Amino acid sequence: MAKPKQEPDRKLFGVRMDRALMIQLQHLATDEDKYVNELIEEAAKDLLKKYREKGPKKG
Numbered sequence: 001m002a003k004p005k006q007e008p009d010r011k012l013f014g015v016r017m018d019r020a021l022m023i024q025l026q027h028l029a030t031d032e033d034k035y036v037n038e039l040i041e042e043a044a045k046d047l048l049k050k051y052r053e054k055g056p057k058k059g
Helices: 019-032 036-054
Strands: none
Touching: 019 036
């Protein structure tokens, strides 16, 4: 019997966002056949990568 796919550890995180931005995300999620949550996680990973590559803030 196959083992069930293990989900990564997940934590509920509420966020307030500009209404127009949220609507755009919902449309993009529909267009890409993804969940809004997937897009937000992708954006967060990209943002963290951007700041890691930028290096520590000096000063």
